[in-house]
Amino acid sequence: MNVMTTIDDVKIIDLPKFTDPRGNLSFVEQLNHIPFEIKRTYWIYDVPGGECRGAHAYKENQEFIIALSGAFDVIVADGKKEKRFTLNRSYYGLYVPSGLWRKMENFSTNSLALEFGSSNYAPSDYILDYNEFKKLKRNGTL
Numbered sequence: 524m525n526v527m528t529t530i531d532d533v534k535i536i537d538l539p540k541f542t543d544p545r546g547n548l549s550f551v552e553q554l555n556h557i558p559f560e561i562k563r564t565y566w567i568y569d570v571p572g573g574e575c576r577g578a579h580a581y582k583e584n585q586e587f588i589i590a591l592s593g594a595f596d597v598i599v600a601d602g603k604k605e606k607r608f609t610l611n612r613s614y615y616g617l618y619v620p621s622g623l624w625r626k627m628e629n630f631s632t633n634s635l636a637l638e639f640g641s642s643n644y645a646p647s648d649y650i651l652d653y654n655e656f657k658k659l660k661r662n663g664t665l
């Protein structure tokens with residue numbers, strides 16, 4: 524699955540949006556808007572100003588990230604190039620395949636990052652060292 528993914532495989536995916544004078548509604552479905560089966564959902568909140576989260580890569584886990592509230596940036600890198608995505612609306616999300624370095628920063632006050640994952644939490648799925656990540660990308664093993 525994660526063979527030689529690049530930042531070109533990272534995609535903003537628009538979600539359905541039902542605008543309504545009573546308040547808007549959006550939703551996501553697995554294997555539809557989210558291109559994998561959801562095994563896990565978690566969220567990041569109460570991030571103090573200036574903090575950075577999630578500087579690592581996953582070997583297998585794919586993710587879909589939505590800024591449910593507020594705004595933050597997701598920086599994705601493939602060892603050669605990197606790209607910054609600013610998420611600031613709840614009616615689209617960012618699909619991040621496995622095998623990419625990703626970090627999150629510039630969280631606005633009261634921002635809420637909702638993340639769906641394709642696998643259960645597993646510390647062994649993390650690559651925490653950027654040089655190790657670059658080596659695996661160079662070798663073509665990630």
Ligand code: TYD
Pocket residue numbers: 563565575576577578579643644
């Ligand atoms: P981690 O993914 O390391 O966050 P970040 O990359 O932003 O630093 O997660 C932080 C802690 O939360 C980690 O010690 C384990 C726990 N955790 C779970 O138990 N389950 C999960 O699904 C996630 C994402 C984290």
